Amino acid sequence: MYVAVKGGEKAIANAHALLAEKRRGDLSVPEVETAQIREQLSLAVDRVMSEGSLYDRDTAALAIKQARGDLVEAVFLVRAYRTTLPRFGSADPLDTENMRVRRRVSATYKDVPGGQMLGPTFDYTHRLLDPALAGSGNAPRRPGEEAGEAGETPVEAVGLCPKVLSFLEKEGLLPEESDKGEAPGDLTRQPLQLPADRDIRLQSLARGDEGMLLALAYSTQRGFGSTHPFAGEIRMGEVEVAFTPEELGFPVIVGEITVTECETVNKFTGGGGVPAAFTRGYGLTFGEGERKAMSMALVDRSLRSEELGEAVKGPAQDQEFVLYHSDNVEASGFVQHLKLPHYVDFQAELELVRSLRRAHAANAARDSISRRASP
Amino acid sequence: MIHAALPAILPGFASPVHDAQQCFRTLLEAMSRPGKPVCLGVLPPVTSLNAAMPASCISGMVAIALTLCDADTQIWLDVCLDTPAMRQHLRFHCGCSIASGPETASFAFIGNAKAMPRFAAFSPGEPEYPDRSATLIIAAKLTAEEQGCLISGPGISPARNPQGLPFGPGGLPAWFWEEWAMSRDGYPLGVDVVFVDSHPSGGNFVRIAGLPRSASAVPPSRFRSGSAGENKICMSR
Amino acid sequence: MPAENSISENQRETPVYNFAYLDEQTKRMLRRAILKAVAVPGCQVPFGGREMPMPYGWGTGGIQVSAAIMGKNDVLKVIDQGSDDTTNAVSIRSFFKRVAGIPVTTSTREATIIQTRHRIPEHPLREGQIIVYQVPVPEPLRWMEPSEKETRTMHALEEYGVMHVKLYEDIARHGEIAASYDYPVMVGGRYVMSPSPLPKFDNPRMHQSPALQLFGAGREKRVYAVPPYTDVRSLDFEDHPFSVQRWDKPCEICGSTDTYLDEIIADDKGTRLYVCSDTDHCAARLASKENRQGGSDG
Numbered sequence: 074m075y076v077a078v079k080g081g082e083k084a085i086a087n088a089h090a091l092l093a094e095k096r097r098g099d100l101s102v103p104e105v106e107t108a109q110i111r112e113q114l115s116l117a118v119d120r121v122m123s124e125g126s127l128y129d130r131d132t133a134a135l136a137i138k139q140a141r142g143d144l145v146e147a148v149f150l151v152r153a154y155r156t157t158l159p160r161f162g163s164a165d166p167l168d169t170e171n172m173r174v175r176r177r178v179s180a181t182y183k184d185v186p187g188g189q190m191l192g193p194t195f196d197y198t199h200r201l202l203d204p205a206l207a208g209s210g211n212a213p214r215r216p217g218e219e220a221g222e223a224g225e226t227p228v229e230a231v232g233l234c235p236k237v238l239s240f241l242e243k244e245g246l247l248p249e250e251s252d253k254g255e256a257p258g259d260l261t262r263q264p265l266q267l268p269a270d271r272d273i274r275l276q277s278l279a280r281g282d283e284g285m286l287l288a289l290a291y292s293t294q295r296g297f298g299s300t301h302p303f304a305g306e307i308r309m310g311e312v313e314v315a316f317t318p319e320e321l322g323f324p325v326i327v328g329e330i331t332v333t334e335c336e337t338v339n340k341f342t343g344g345g346g347v348p349a350a351f352t353r354g355y356g357l358t359f360g361e362g363e364r365k366a367m368s369m370a371l372v373d374r375s376l377r378s379e380e381l382g383e384a385v386k387g388p389a390q391d392q393e394f395v396l397y398h399s400d401n402v403e404a405s406g407f408v409q410h411l412k413l414p415h416y417v418d419f420q421a422e423l424e425l426v427r428s429l430r431r432a433h434a435a436n437a438a439r440d441s442i443s444r445r446a447s448p
Numbered sequence: 449m450i451h452a453a454l455p456a457i458l459p460g461f462a463s464p465v466h467d468a469q470q471c472f473r474t475l476l477e478a479m480s481r482p483g484k485p486v487c488l489g490v491l492p493p494v495t496s497l498n499a500a501m502p503a504s505c506i507s508g509m510v511a512i513a514l515t516l517c518d519a520d521t522q523i524w525l526d527v528c529l530d531t532p533a534m535r536q537h538l539r540f541h542c543g544c545s546i547a548s549g550p551e552t553a554s555f556a557f558i559g560n561a562k563a564m565p566r567f568a569a570f571s572p573g574e575p576e577y578p579d580r581s582a583t584l585i586i587a588a589k590l591t592a593e594e595q596g597c598l599i600s601g602p603g604i605s606p607a608r609n610p611q612g613l614p615f616g617p618g619g620l621p622a623w624f625w626e627e628w629a630m631s632r633d634g635y636p637l638g639v640d641v642v643f644v645d646s647h648p649s650g651g652n653f654v655r656i657a658g659l660p661r662s663a664s665a666v667p668p669s670r671f672r673s674g675s676a677g678e679n680k681i682c683m684s685r
Numbered sequence: 686m687p688a689e690n691s692i693s694e695n696q697r698e699t700p701v702y703n704f705a706y707l708d709e710q711t712k713r714m715l716r717r718a719i720l721k722a723v724a725v726p727g728c729q730v731p732f733g734g735r736e737m738p739m740p741y742g743w744g745t746g747g748i749q750v751s752a753a754i755m756g757k758n759d760v761l762k763v764i765d766q767g768s769d770d771t772t773n774a775v776s777i778r779s780f781f782k783r784v785a786g787i788p789v790t791t792s793t794r795e796a797t798i799i800q801t802r803h804r805i806p807e808h809p810l811r812e813g814q815i816i817v818y819q820v821p822v823p824e825p826l827r828w829m830e831p832s833e834k835e836t837r838t839m840h841a842l843e844e845y846g847v848m849h850v851k852l853y854e855d856i857a858r859h860g861e862i863a864a865s866y867d868y869p870v871m872v873g874g875r876y877v878m879s880p881s882p883l884p885k886f887d888n889p890r891m892h893q894s895p896a897l898q899l900f901g902a903g904r905e906k907r908v909y910a911v912p913p914y915t916d917v918r919s920l921d922f923e924d925h926p927f928s929v930q931r932w933d934k935p936c937e938i939c940g941s942t943d944t945y946l947d948e949i950i951a952d953d954k955g956t957r958l959y960v961c962s963d964t965d966h967c968a969a970r971l972a973s974k975e976n977r978q979g980g981s982d983g
Contacts, residue, residue, distance in 0.1 A: 410742025660724035
């Protein structure tokens with residue numbers, strides 16, 4: 074009984090103990106270390122960092138361990154920790170043009186300066202379970218090994234390359250995005266207000282649930298507010314984070330982070346005196362988060378429909394719908410709060426439904442009597 | 449350069465977390481019970497900030513600033529309060545920016561009420577967000593020697609004050625209550641007021657009283673003179 | 686490489702939090718919002734809600750409001766469904782015991798701050814007390830109009846037609862207003878407000894209450910307030926006046942006939958029992974009853 078007359082405290086303590094036991098699992102199996110999570114479940118770590126809005130691999134790994142691998146719960150742990158941290162200010166905008174790129178593909182050109190770089194992608198893997206991974210002590214396979222040869226060390230090309238979309242910008246086919254120099258809004262400090270500007274929308278999407286954004290992005294492709302996207306460029310690699318302290322007045326490099334960036338090119342047929350051109354959707358995640366970055370770019374572009382004078386027809390174009398419902402910490406809490414006791418309200422509803430039924434029965438009886446009474 | 453001309457910065461609250469909390473609760477009580485003087489019992493030192501005003505009043509105002517103002521708020525100081533020492537003190541402790549005019553201020557501190565701008569000079573909020581209005585912190589005598597008006601509305605028990613609660617802070621400009629009554633037409637837009645007693649308290653406390661925009665006032669010109677001296681004496685905490 | 690593998694030492698230790706968990710900047714932001722909420726009774730004031738260490742929907746708004754107002758001299762009571770011992774009430778109470786170290790109580794009389802979900806205590810509140818409601822959906826017009834932009838405008842224009850239409854449709858269809866909880870109220874003659882999911886039984890207690898009533902919605906990031914001695918009217922029609930629930934049976938434990946009762950299914954046959962939802966009030970009443978009986982015996 075979860076509403077013990079005097080036992081709530083004890084029940085909760087018990088639940089916590091059980092949870093700790095389940096988290097550890099079979100004691101004969103070695104405990105997973107957070108470093109293993111950080112290194113070997115790195116994409117889970119990246120997702121938790123992105124949606125948790127905190128770039129810290131160790132904290133994310135700890136959260137994943139503590140959450141028994143439930144990533145939404147891990148995001149929540151990271152958020153609750155993040156909100157207690159002191160805040161020094163806003164970093165300077167990331168210069169992703171100067172990213173040390175480890176992966177970079179463009180679907181809009183056959184080749185681009187800097188080249189196409191596949192990097193560590195699942196894209197062309199055959200999704201066949203690899204029994205070899207079930208054991209341990211396996212070093213990663215090298216290219217050519219399957220053919221029975223010794224194989225080569227995989228080459229990770231790292232380099233600087235120009236932004237693919239800059240070529241469209243130079244031709245005047247794509248408006249350049251410029252930095253107004255204003256401090257960006259911050260949803261973690263101010264409540265969402267509608268209509269929201271793009272900085273707030275992008276922040277909300279960056280924190281948003283990957284599954285939700287994926288579904289929204291997909292819905293635009295199926296016709297619920299189509300925005301005709303091309304994957305202009307997807308790049309992943311390391312960028313420097315700079316901060317300009319008020320008292321110094323010049324930027325100081327405070328670190329380097331891995332990010333994935335996606336820029337889509339979307340057709341815009343023109344209107345309202347503006348000639349046809351392309352428009353841009355933008356997505357950025359911490360770490361390697363290509364599915365999320367692409368989804369974000371599609372949804373970002375959809376959310377620009379109103380400012381571009383397009384009809385708002387699909388849910389993904391509706392700011393209020395997207396921004397209020399894509400945060401998984403908010404959504405998960407509110408959906409799951411239904412399991413808290415509601416018996417006081419339910420009692421009120423019981424009385425109401427009984428009373429409505431009594432009234433209905435009385436009416437029906439009166440009707441049938443008056444029908445019989447009439448000749 | 450500035451530092452050479454100014455005395456060393458005075459400390460803020462002795463116990464920043466708990467003093468700010470106590471001060472806030474006093475403000476909350478003042479706003480919840482309009483016209484009822486309540487006692488602000490934790491005051492920061494303010495000697496040398498402004499010699500022209502009683503220390504208890506300045507101290508009360510600074511306590512309110514320390515409690516509510518920070519980098520997210522703009523404050524405005526009237527001529528009487530706007531001294532380099534005051535600016536430096538508030539900037540240092542609150543990190544707030546000082547507005548050049550009253551219209552952008554979220555908190556306006558007014559030492560000389562007689563010369564204060566009319567209510568229309570301050571932000572009344574927006575129809576969708578009436579909370580974005582200014583709060584005026586005004587030095588006024590709370591010892592009720594002037595005839596005040598009768599205020600009523602949320603926070604004032606109609607059972608206990610069927611005619612309204614007599615409330616008469618001293619030292620306000622002549623137009624104050626007439627204009628307050630008029631600005632009520634714009635409700636829920638409007639400014640909120642906290643009066644800080646300008647009479648030296650003679651102890652380490654100062655009286656404050658709230659006048660939120662929800663309070664209706666019948667100005668003295670419109671009611672027969674009644675007993676306006678009913679304001680309660682400060683209760684020690 | 687243990688040093689590299691482990692999280693830094695200070696992260697391993699439980700972080701030391703500020704008094705009442707929230708940092709001072711967050712408290713100031715909340716305090717400014719609360720003061721404005723008091724100045725415009727019933728108006729939903731947005732605030733920069735923080736992630737709390739409890740899930741949204743579990744009282745994060747109430748917790749933030751309580752954290753922003755509480756001090757060392759406060760005594761806290763937390764109830765959920767009227768009971769001090771429901772799991773979430775226990776959890777919130779122990780949270781504040783831990784992060785603020787303030788005394789807690791189950792007694793309505795002793796408490797200076799009462800945080801509640803879904804009930805107002807049976808024992809009348811007094812001046813100086815603050816009751817903090819946990820609010821899931823602060824917008825009373827939400828079920829009629831899903832868009833926040835629209836409902837903001839409706840409040841700005843005092844355009845409450847949709848609400849009256851909804852209530853009137855209820856009467857036309859069911860012969861009565863089919864709302865038994867979260868029954869909308871008019872505050873200070875200006876704002877239609879959600880009283881939070883209280884059974885409508887509690888609505889009359891909000892009217893001219895001597896206590897200050899604060900409402901916190903964490904997920905929706907809004908606070909609103911009803912100052913003491915403020916008019917709070919449940920919406921109704923002249924020919925269909927507002928009325929509250931009544932029970933035919935007394936409380937099985939204390940025999941009370943004027944309190945809100947919960948229905949309990951007592952056995953497999955579906956036998957129903959009724960007991961007070963306010964456990965503190967029920968226990969106090971029972972104790973005084975037993976005392977009286979004990980007194981007459983001796």
